[in-house]
Amino acid sequence: ERGGYPHFMLKEIFEQPTTVENTMRGRLILEEGFSKLGGLNIPKEELLAVDNIIITACGTSWHSALIGEMMIEELCRIPVEVEYASEFRYRNPIVTPRTLCIVISQSGETADTLAAMREAKRRGARTLGLVNVVGSTIAREDDGGIYLHAGPEIGVASTKAFTSQVVALALFTLKLARLRDMSVERGRELAQALAKLPEQIQSILDRAGEIEEVAEEFKRASNFLYLGRGYNFPAALEGALKLKEISYIHAEGYPAAEMKHGPIALIDEMMPVVCIAPHDSVFDKITSNIQEVKARKGKIIAITTRDEPSLAGKLDYEFRVPETVDLLTPILASIPLQLLAYYIAVKRGCNVDQPRNLAKSVTVE
Ligand code: F6R
Numbered sequence: 001e002r003g004g005y006p007h008f009m010l011k012e013i014f015e016q017p018t019t020v021e022n023t024m025r026g027r028l029i030l031e032e033g034f035s036k037l038g039g040l041n042i043p044k045e046e047l048l049a050v051d052n053i054i055i056t057a058c059g060t061s062w063h064s065a066l067i068g069e070m071m072i073e074e075l076c077r078i079p080v081e082v083e084y085a086s087e088f089r090y091r092n093p094i095v096t097p098r099t100l101c102i103v104i105s106q107s108g109e110t111a112d113t114l115a116a117m118r119e120a121k122r123r124g125a126r127t128l129g130l131v132n133v134v135g136s137t138i139a140r141e142d143d144g145g146i147y148l149h150a151g152p153e154i155g156v157a158s159t160k161a162f163t164s165q166v167v168a169l170a171l172f173t174l175k176l177a178r179l180r181d182m183s184v185e186r187g188r189e190l191a192q193a194l195a196k197l198p199e200q201i202q203s204i205l206d207r208a209g210e211i212e213e214v215a216e217e218f219k220r221a222s223n224f225l226y227l228g229r230g231y232n233f234p235a236a237l238e239g240a241l242k243l244k245e246i247s248y249i250h251a252e253g254y255p256a257a258e259m260k261h262g263p264i265a266l267i268d269e270m271m272p273v274v275c276i277a278p279h280d281s282v283f284d285k286i287t288s289n290i291q292e293v294k295a296r297k298g299k300i301i302a303i304t305t306r307d308e309p310s311l312a313g314k315l316d317y318e319f320r321v322p323e324t325v326d327l328l329t330p331i332l333a334s335i336p337l338q339l340l341a342y343y344i345a346v347k348r349g350c351n352v353d354q355p356r357n358l359a360k361s362v363t364v365e
Contacts, residue, residue, distance in 0.1 A: 007346070008353045009155035009246070013338050014205055016160050017198040019150040020331070023164040027171055028194055033187025034178050035171040041144030042100075042126060048179060050100045053080045054125070056088050056116040057104035058362070060158040060241060061165060065104050066234035068169035071327045075177040085116035086365070095123035102172075103129045106153055106161035107361035108136025115365060117142065130168050132161050146172060155353045156360050157246050159338045162238065163201075166331050170194060173327075193325040197332075200322040204335045207319075211336050214301055214317050215343030218272045224251035225263065225298075228276035228333070229286050235276050235330035239337035246352045247345035256289035267296040274340070276333045278305040280326040287311055301340075303333050 005011035027035050040047070053072060055065040062084060069080040083093070085103075095101070101120035105113045108131040117127050117138060129142035132150050139145055148164040170190070178187045218224075224243055228236035236253035243251040254263055256275065267273065273293050277286045287310050290300060294314045301317045321332040345352045 007155065007342075009157055009159060009342055012153055012155050012160045013335070013342065015151070016163050016335065017202040017205070019160040019164055020167050020201060021198045022149040022151070023167045024171065024194060025149070028191055030188065030191050030195060033174075033184050033189070033191045035175045035191070037146055037171060037175055039145045039147065040128065042128070044179065046126070047176065049098055050078065050126075051098045052096070053078055053100045053102060054083060054088070054093065054095070054120065055080060055102040055104065056083045056085045056113060056120070058085050058110055058112055060162050060238060061104040061106060061113070063234045063238040063241070064162055064165035064169060065102075066237070067166050067231060067327075067330050068102070068104075068173070070231055071169055071173040072176070074327070075173050075182060076180055078176075083116070085110070085112040088116040089119045093120075093123070095120055095125045097124045099125040101125040101127045103127060103131075103138055103142060104165055105129070105136075105138050106132045106148075106158055106165075108133045108138040109361045109363055110138075111363050111365045114138055114141070130165055132164070154360075156355055156358050157242055157341070157352070159242075163331050163334060166328075167194065167197070170327060190325060190327075193328055196324065197328065200324065200332055201335055204321055204332065208339050210319060211339040212343045214319070215340055215347055217317070218299075218301070219344050219347040221249060221270070221272050223266070223270075224249055224272050224274065225266070226251060226253040226274045226276070226337075227256035227259065227286070227289060227293075228253070229256045229282040229289075230280060231327055231330050232276040232278065232280075232333055235333045235337065236274070238334060239274060239276070239341070242338055242341035243344065245358060246341055246355050247348055247350055248356075249344065256286050259289060259292060264292065264296065267293055267298040269297040269299065271298045272301055273298045274301045274303070274337065276303045278303070278321065278329045278333060279323060280329055290314060303336055
């Protein structure tokens with residue numbers, strides 16, 4: 001049932017070209033630069049009247065929410081708030097009839113997320129569920145939804161559900177932006193970038209062996225830092241969470257420029273620092289952060305997209321991912337980070353599919 005893979009987690013990582021494709025199937029209209037989301041269940045007028053969005057989730061799903069926030073704010077110009085589901089209910093949140101509450105959950109059963117959705121509903125928001133498990137409680141109780149269609153995720157560490165969540169958020173953003181003021185050309189550009197993802201993910205997976213070598217080098221580390229900016233700050237948080245939960249190595253994700261406000265004190269030659277640095281709009285900024293880390297002798301593992309003269313000799317390890325539009329870069333950056341966490345955990349003898357103290361679906365508050 002693991003399809004020849006030693007663990008469900010590895011199988012699920014390798015399924016991503018297909019699962020990402022499945023999330024888009026029948027929904028992406030390339031010629032029109034548009035997306036069709038049959039389950040949204042919101043009349044167009046009502047969707048256009050939405051003046052604020054709250055996205056609520058836990059864990060990995062909360063990380064995809066942060067990426068969604070950036071996408072929606074950039075392309076739809078609607079204010080978005082991301083809330084941990086467990087915090088949302090207890091702070092008298094501002095919800096109006098023009099609030100759309102997006103709820104993200106792989107399982108559709110997470111107790112805190114379900115409770116947050118019920119609270120948003122009670123306060124008059126319209127709810128939209130991004131859920132993987134068909135017929136789960138959140139999927140049954142939301143007003144409308146976008147199923148992820150990633151197939152069953154068995155490994156406790158979420159991988160393929162995460163990339164599908166980000167794709168679903170991009171499809172939603174595309175739809176809303178095009179209904180508002182995004183041009184057909186820009187819509188097409190995003191649609192085409194989405195359509196290329198499966199093949200790009202496959203090209204990364206074909207080079208998994210390179211990541212396994214990096215894992216061998218760093219498997220004995222007791223701390224890791226993950227740095228990213230813009231769309232890849234949430235990818236840094238997610239990379240750190242993957243490593244923590246399955247290898248039990250302490251790891252933290254930071255927006256790269258926050259380093260100098262404290263965490264840089266942690267850096268010495270024993271500290272591996274994973275820097276997510278695709279060639280996007282904040283690339284120049286992150287290269288200077290990389291130099292700050294290198295000047296303190298940190299070990300740099302960089303995720304990049306092209307040759308960069310200013311970084312020559314500064315990177316201890318470099319893994320290239322294909323280029324895409326800024327908002328989709330965290331999807332491609334996440335794949336090597338999932339693999340890194342996986343290989344390190346396996347090399348440390350950890351039970352990657354069932355890490356200690358964790359359950360696949362957290363049904364207690
Ligand atoms: C991490 C992980 C958890 C879940 C979280 C929410 O790999 O799997 O952080 O993301 O428990 O679960 P769902 O998405 O099922 O609501």
